[in-house]
Amino acid sequence: MGRRSIKKSTIAKYWLKDKLNLLEAKDLKENKFLMKLALQDWSESACWACGRYEDDSGHDWNVWNNAKYLEICHLCPHSLGGSSKVDNLVLLCKKCHKAAPDVKDKEFMKQWIGAKESWMSMQTKSAENIFELYNVTDKMKTYVSGKKKKEFFKWCDDNVGFHPGGENLATYVAAISGFCKSKGLK
Numbered sequence: 001m002g003r004r005s006i007k008k009s010t011i012a013k014y015w016l017k018d019k020l021n022l023l024e025a026k027d028l029k030e031n032k033f034l035m036k037l038a039l040q041d042w043s044e045s046a047c048w049a050c051g052r053y054e055d056d057s058g059h060d061w062n063v064w065n066n067a068k069y070l071e072i073c074h075l076c077p078h079s080l081g082g083s084s085k086v087d088n089l090v091l092l093c094k095k096c097h098k099a100a101p102d103v104k105d106k107e108f109m110k111q112w113i114g115a116k117e118s119w120m121s122m123q124t125k126s127a128e129n130i131f132e133l134y135n136v137t138d139k140m141k142t143y144v145s146g147k148k149k150k151e152f153f154k155w156c157d158d159n160v161g162f163h164p165g166g167e168n169l170a171t172y173v174a175a176i177s178g179f180c181k182s183k184g185l186k
């Protein structure tokens with residue numbers, strides 16, 4: 001009873017087996033989906049669309065099975081008759097799975113995966129946006145991390161919800177801006 005669930009490593013292995021074929025595919029240059037698979041670092045787990053990864057230990061196939069942030073996704077949706085065989089399955093992070101198109105023709109999904117902006121570049125862009133938002137320059141960054149570091153941290157105790165350097169970049173950047181303003185530095 002019940003469908004035996006397919007292992008994530010089985011899916012990764014299936015596409016890796018095809019890697020040589022991928023690299024030789026005539027339309028590799030035009031086909032961004034194939035290009036992404038061909039360039040994937042298969043010894044570490046990552047979302048096939050955006051390349052997002054989380055720390056994973058080990059360099060065997062189990063890295064894929066242990067990657068909880070990755071979901072098994074159908075190229076052609078199961079609800080539209082897509083099979084649960086390995087050639088219809090890919091591994092995407094939760095965010096990409098949610099954002100990916102749900103249509104019968106597999107090509108739309110492949111196109112989407114191929115075109116998806118990388119997680120790294122999105123992160124860099126959003127970081128750049130925050131620095132721009134608060135007009136924080138490189139000069140200011142150097143200022144708070146140099147001689148003024150202690151003073152900056154002290155200022156943060158009174159003006160910032162938590163100690164800078166944590167996960168929340170907006171807080172950190174706003175703090176730099178606020179501190180520099182209080183010092184008259186532009």
Ligand SMILES: [Zn+2]
Nearest residue numbers: 047050093096
């Ligand atoms: Zn992703």
